[in-house]
Amino acid sequence: MNYQTAERRRALAGDYAIGLMPPTARKRFEQLLLDDPHLRAELAQWDTHLASLADPLSAQPVPEHVWQAIVSRIEPQKLHVPARRPFWTWLRTGAVICSLLIAVTVGLLYTRDNVQYKATLLSGTEQPGLRIEAHTDYLQVQPLQLAALDAGRSLELWAIPVDGKPVSLGLIPTGGDGMIGLSKSQQQLLGPHVVLAVSLEPKGGSTTGQPSGPVLYQGPLAAL
Amino acid sequence: MPARPVGTHGKRPVNGNPAMNGITLYAQLISTDNWHGAIPSHVGRTGILTANTENLRQLLAQCSLGNRRAFETLYRSVAPSLHSVALRCMGRRDLAEEVVQESFVRIWHNASRYEAHLSAPLTWMINITRNLAIDQLRKHRELPLSDLQQNAVADDTPGADEQLDSARSSRALNHCLEQLDGMQRQTITIAYFHGFSASELATQLAAPLGTVKSSIRRGMERLRRCLES
Numbered sequence: 428m429n430y431q432t433a434e435r436r437r438a439l440a441g442d443y444a445i446g447l448m449p450p451t452a453r454k455r456f457e458q459l460l461l462d463d464p465h466l467r468a469e470l471a472q473w474d475t476h477l478a479s480l481a482d483p484l485s486a487q488p489v490p491e492h493v494w495q496a497i498v499s500r501i502e503p504q505k506l507h508v509p510a511r512r513p514f515w516t517w518l519r520t521g522a523v524i525c526s527l528l529i530a531v532t533v534g535l536l537y538t539r540d541n542v543q544y545k546a547t548l549l550s551g552t553e554q555p556g557l558r559i560e561a562h563t564d565y566l567q568v569q570p571l572q573l574a575a576l577d578a579g580r581s582l583e584l585w586a587i588p589v590d591g592k593p594v595s596l597g598l599i600p601t602g603g604d605g606m607i608g609l610s611k612s613q614q615q616l617l618g619p620h621v622v623l624a625v626s627l628e629p630k631g632g633s634t635t636g637q638p639s640g641p642v643l644y645q646g647p648l649a650a651l
Numbered sequence: 652m653p654a655r656p657v658g659t660h661g662k663r664p665v666n667g668n669p670a671m672n673g674i675t676l677y678a679q680l681i682s683t684d685n686w687h688g689a690i691p692s693h694v695g696r697t698g699i700l701t702a703n704t705e706n707l708r709q710l711l712a713q714c715s716l717g718n719r720r721a722f723e724t725l726y727r728s729v730a731p732s733l734h735s736v737a738l739r740c741m742g743r744r745d746l747a748e749e750v751v752q753e754s755f756v757r758i759w760h761n762a763s764r765y766e767a768h769l770s771a772p773l774t775w776m777i778n779i780t781r782n783l784a785i786d787q788l789r790k791h792r793e794l795p796l797s798d799l800q801q802n803a804v805a806d807d808t809p810g811a812d813e814q815l816d817s818a819r820s821s822r823a824l825n826h827c828l829e830q831l832d833g834m835q836r837q838t839i840t841i842a843y844f845h846g847f848s849a850s851e852l853a854t855q856l857a858a859p860l861g862t863v864k865s866s867i868r869r870g871m872e873r874l875r876r877c878l879e880s
Contacts, residue, residue, distance in 0.1 A: 441872070442868070445839065445842050447849050447867060447868075467766065470768055472875075473871070473875070474770055476874060477843055477871075479824050480824075480839070480840060481732075481735070481736050481777055484699050484739055486699055486734075486735055487731055494723075497759075501756060542847060
């Protein structure tokens with residue numbers, strides 16, 4: 428296409444302004460516009476005259492939401508943050524509170540249930556026979572190398588204070604594995620320097636309140 | 652571009668004539684873009700082009716520097732005008748509002764490209780709006796024209812304040828448009844506001860493509876010479 432004569436340029440700019448150009452010619456014309464200020468001026472003349480077609484229109488108020496939408500488009504960093512959804516916020520807060528509660532409860536239980544003393548009871552030949560963990564209100568007994576026991580016999584556990592008589596803590600569970608509950612007074616007995624001992628007794632334990640058979644295992648309580 | 656008939660499947664035929672041919676469609680198009688119906692009611696009220704050009708020019712310059720406050724002022728002063736252009740093009744409020752939104756996003760980002768020595772700020776902005784509207788219309792072209800007409804702002808009621816200058820400019824425009832023949836007015840207006848290509852217009856008007864093109868070109872020349880005189 429010849430863009431050289433003034434008339435031709437004016438006519439082509441007019442075609443472009445009103446939209447008579449097919450898409451390919453349109454693109455070519457836009458390329459020319461970039462480097463040709465005179466052609467841009469020619470087009471602007473047409474645009475100005477054609478814009479007068481819009482003059483008779485009466486101004487139309489625009490709903491406020493249009494402005495809000497524009498602001499959110501040009502300030503994406505400020506307004507594109509998704510709106511807080513109350514339900515999820517509530518759920519998240521609830522979850523945090525629940526986990527805190529669980530953590531505190533578990534922590535308390537764990538603290539309450541903490542092992543306070545330990546003892547490894549040895550046989551006469553210094554072989555470890557039993558391990559005992561003293562919790563606040565019970566003892567956890569674990570057999571290591573326990574001698575076989577006749578059917579008519581029991582093993583009884585004693586606490587021997589530094590300057591006192593042995594106090595029964597109860598029978599070792601059959602097989603040596605299990606828990607022995609502690610009464611308040613038994614709990615108060617336990618402490619450092621207390622020695623634990625296991626004696627061989629008739630089934631059901633000593634009837635005298637003191638060890639009546641040989642001591643098979645013994646060892647001191649150690650604080651952790 | 653293949654010429655697509657527009658309005659041939661209109662759900663609400665304007666003339667009550669379901670068997671539309673080129674002639675009834677022509678009548679339909681005239682009813683959309685009837686200058687004689689439109690202009691007299693506008694004489695004597697504020698035309699949208701009567702804006703403070705110098706003020707708008709400064710606001711645009713501020714926008715190109717990233718001044719958000721200037722942008723808001725610009726929006727408040729020209730959004731109603733651009734909305735009226737968008738409505739004239741789209742014929743539907745929801746679509747027109749989208750076009751207004753898109754226009755201002757573009758104005759904000761392209762403010763530095765405005766060439767003040769070439770055209771008035773409002774002319775530049777109207778063109779942005781019109782081009783965006785036409786892009787949308789081409790995508791929506793399957794919408795029957797009669798639907799667009801139904802919702803078109805045919806009821807532009809005169810504004811409250813009247814301005815002498817605008818009355819004069821509208822009279823001048825009216826005078827110049829009267830220099831055109833019916834087909835010239837129709838083809839120019841429809842091409843300008845609705846983005847119909849010459850071949851689409853030729854189909855609509857059942858006229859040869861060459862006739863439509865030369866009608867538009869002669870009409871534009873006549874309009875320009877009249878407005879420049």
